[in-house]
Amino acid sequence: MYPLDYIDPVFRPPSEARSLILQVTNGCSWNKCTFCEMYTQAQKRFQPKPIEELEKQLIELSQAQYPVRRVFLADGDAMTLSTRRLKEILQLIYRYYPDVQRVSSYCLPRNLKKKSIEELAELRQLGLSLMYVGCESGDDEVLRRVEKGESFESSLGALKKIKAAGMKSSVMILNGLGGTEFSQQHARNSARLMNAAQPDYLSTLVVSFPVGDDRYQENFNGEFVALNQTQLFTEMQWLLEELQLEKTIFRSDHASNYLVLKGVLGKDKQAMLEQVKLALHQPDRIALRQEWQRGL
Ligand SMILES: C[S@@+](CC[C@H](N)C(=O)[O-])C[C@H]1O[C@@H](n2cnc3c(N)ncnc32)[C@H](O)[C@@H]1O
Numbered sequence: 001m002y003p004l005d006y007i008d009p010v011f012r013p014p015s016e017a018r019s020l021i022l023q024v025t026n027g028c029s030w031n032k033c034t035f036c037e038m039y040t041q042a043q044k045r046f047q048p049k050p051i052e053e054l055e056k057q058l059i060e061l062s063q064a065q066y067p068v069r070r071v072f073l074a075d076g077d078a079m080t081l082s083t084r085r086l087k088e089i090l091q092l093i094y095r096y097y098p099d100v101q102r103v104s105s106y107c108l109p110r111n112l113k114k115k116s117i118e119e120l121a122e123l124r125q126l127g128l129s130l131m132y133v134g135c136e137s138g139d140d141e142v143l144r145r146v147e148k149g150e151s152f153e154s155s156l157g158a159l160k161k162i163k164a165a166g167m168k169s170s171v172m173i174l175n176g177l178g179g180t181e182f183s184q185q186h187a188r189n190s191a192r193l194m195n196a197a198q199p200d201y202l203s204t205l206v207v208s209f210p211v212g213d214d215r216y217q218e219n220f221n222g223e224f225v226a227l228n229q230t231q232l233f234t235e236m237q238w239l240l241e242e243l244q245l246e247k248t249i250f251r252s253d254h255a256s257n258y259l260v261l262k263g264v265l266g267k268d269k270q271a272m273l274e275q276v277k278l279a280l281h282q283p284d285r286i287a288l289r290q291e292w293q294r295g296l
């Protein structure tokens with residue numbers, strides 16, 4: 001771990017485990033999604049970090065000869081920063097680490113509203129090449145109830161912009177997000193969104209409520225019923241069945257999942273569907289994570 005002055009807690013995608021996590025902002029500027037408690041503690045109130053502080057950190061790291069090949073811009077939606085500020089940050093990274101191979105960030109669709117494809121392409125030129133987009137669902141009803149502040153159309157617009165700028169996208173979809181009532185439409189419309197967007201990477205996580213589901217229940221009138229293991233697998237089956245992807249690396253290996261799935265879609269679609277069907281109908285013939293092995 002790099003010895004930096006973080007405001008904790010800090011979250012990053014699993015695939016950035018070995019990257020330099022540069023906390024260019026603290027918290028999330030939206031911070032309203034009812035399932036997400038990641039930045040709700042008092043010290044995580046949204047604020048950009050001063051550029052001087054970031055430069056100081058990069059100087060210290062480079063002087064101590066910390067190797068940096070990849071950089072992840074934290075926290076929850078660093079792409080809310082202006083293009084001008086993002087350019088400054090990318091130029092700083094390049095100044096102290098000219099050999100850096102990849103810079104990435106979480107990105108909410110709304111972060112890109114005021115950024116043109118040309119501006120994004122400039123950021124791409126400066127090294128920012130991968131956006132992690134928490135679409136969570138392609139279903140407008142579910143998105144509204146979880147207060148994502150996004151829709152099928154806004155999510156698709158952002159994913160298309162990312163592609164047009166020459167960047168890659170990695171999308172997160174949350175298994176179980178609509179509960180039993182909206183499970184089918186959540187799966188179908190999430191697949192429809194992915195089919196239209198053709199992201200480079202897609203991962204699914206299981207929604208969980210480590211501090212209880214009171215806040216979540218409010219928009220479901222207290223009637224949200226979480227999916228059990230079988231229902232989660234059924235939802236995954238619906239999602240996979242509907243996915244028509246050309247070349248997307250699919251990962252359902254986050255610690256929250258009971259069943260680990262990995263492959264390239266469409267090539268591995270049938271093989272993955274077979275695994276889900278095994279989990280559903282012959283669970284003793286397949287390795288499933290036990291409850292104690294799961295986490296957020
Ligand atoms: C640290 S958040 C930042 C994502 C970014 N702000 C966005 O919305 O695109 C990363 C992801 O964690 C996942 N996440 C957050 N709360 C969760 C929960 N309670 N259960 C499961 N996954 C959760 C969501 O998929 C979210 O997009």
Ligand code: SF4
Nearest residue numbers: 028031032033036076
């Ligand atoms: S999921 Fe993303 S946008 Fe929603 S509150 Fe969490 S960090 Fe913010």
